[in-house]
Amino acid sequence: MAGAIQHGGGLAAASARYGGRINDWLDLSTGINPCPPALPALDPRVWHRLPDRELEEEARFAARDFYGSGNILPLTVPGTQSAIQLLPRLLKPGKRAAILSPTYGEYGRSFALNAMPVDTISTLADISQDHGLVVVVNPNNPTGRMFEPGVLIDLAMAMRNWGGVLVVDEAFGDCQPQLSLVPEVEQHDNLVIFRSFGKFFGMAGVRLGFVIAGDAISQVFTEGLGPWAVSGPALALASNLLQGDTDTIRQQIARRSAGLARVLAGAGLQLAGSTPLFSLVEHAQAAVLHDHLCRDHILTRIFDYAPHWLRVGLTPNEDCDQRLAASLKTWMAKVGAQS
Structure with a gap:
């Protein structure tokens, strides 16, 4: 029988393993718009x-x-x-x-x-x-x-x-x-x-x-x-x-996508592909990078069938871009010191 598929979004499991409150984690493991529109009033x-x-x-x-x-x-x-x-x-x-x-x-x-x-x-x-x-x-x-x-x-x-x-x-x-x-x-x-x-x-x-x-x-x-x-x-x-203002949603996603692209490029990471809602990083130590980010309470997505891949979703704002960039900078410095 086919086994269960690993998906993104497992914050509870990540928190149990690496610590920290779930609400303090930055979840970049899914390809979901991190800036949803305001909830409309619904008829009771x-x-x-x-x-x-x-x-x-x-x-x-x-x-x-x-x-x-x-x-x-x-x-x-x-x-x-x-x-x-x-x-x-x-x-x-x-x-x-x-x-x-x-x-x-x-x-x-x-x-x-x-x-x-x-x-x-x-x-x-x-x-x-x-x-x-x-x-x-x-x-x-x-x-x-x-x-x-x-x-x-x-x-x-x-x-x-x-x-x-x-x-x-x-x-x-x-x-x-x-x-x-x-x-x-x-x-x-x-x-x-x-x-x-x-x-x-x-x-x-x-x-x-x-x-x-x-x-x-x-x-x-x-x-x-x-x-x-x-x-x-x-x-x-x-x-x-x-029926609402979907153009504004697209523009916001485009801004967040550009922010992620700048962070990944600044860290010198190579992309294997992307959509406006996520980027796929290719790196020989993708699993090690995933682990490092988890220790900083940043969750990304790894793939058992492609151990050189790491998928990174959008952050909700520039402050979170900087949080990701800082963690990547620490990791790149560590990798550089080991090489």
């Missing part, structure tokens, strides 16, 4: 009542306008993780799944737990007619690899010829809308797009995502999730924020 009824159709439709219409899905209403899901767990239902018997890797590990685990054949591939050229479902994360987590829309549309069209489904995870795509395939879904009934609410808006705790697909595929997810899958407060929050 959303806490009291089951989320009815009206509330769900308000969120879906707001998502349609935000993502640009045309006549297709995005389906609300309790985080894209819930949709990933239902992907095996889209794979036809006798076919294999393919996951463009390295990427988010839960995709492979989902198929493995269902005893379904899955290939980890390194290029789109590795896709064959044996693959009934292909997963591409664009922009990719953790490498930041990006594909232009035309490349993936050509793939979707080719896969349609043998009845294959293309799943494109755009969880980190809100800051680069020009890469999105959402406007293409109406013309391609074998295309499925995942979008995340929590990363861009900095509210991962809400556990909200969207699946954008044609009616037949959306129905598979609807049946798999069951009734009232998304809470009323999450739907109301999404309806409000998706």
Whole structure:
């Protein structure tokens, strides 16, 4: 059976190992906007009542306008993780799944737990007619690899010829809308797009995502999730924020991303890739650097399958940039003294 995947965000475990109060830690282990917008006032009824159709439709219409899905209403899901767990239902018997890797590990685990054949591939050229479902994360987590829309549309069209489904995870795509395939879904009934609410808006705790697909595929997810899958407060929050000032959010993320880039460059660290919400550092002693930062109560993300990688998320402000820079300066001085 596939083992559990290590993820970012484990502050409790880090605090237990390295000490310090959780609130004193600087969590850079996730790719989440560290400067979320202010919470809007919510009608008290959303806490009291089951989320009815009206509330769900308000969120879906707001998502349609935000993502640009045309006549297709995005389906609300309790985080894209819930949709990933239902992907095996889209794979036809006798076919294999393919996951463009390295990427988010839960995709492979989902198929493995269902005893379904899955290939980890390194290029789109590795896709064959044996693959009934292909997963591409664009922009990719953790490498930041990006594909232009035309490349993936050509793939979707080719896969349609043998009845294959293309799943494109755009969880980190809100800051680069020009890469999105959402406007293409109406013309391609074998295309499925995942979008995340929590990363861009900095509210991962809400556990909200969207699946954008044609009616037949959306129905598979609807049946798999069951009734009232998304809470009323999450739907109301999404309806409000998706219609709000998202340009300001993008600008704030851009400023924080630039701040992180300056800190990493100032420390002489080499990047293996990035998106506006995180940077991937490549260093032979990535695990040692991770440990050093933890001792300064700064949490980053390491990868068991790539021990030379360290993913660093955005800090919330310039003071935290300086805190990270100071810790990196201490480490670089230590490394220099040992060499």
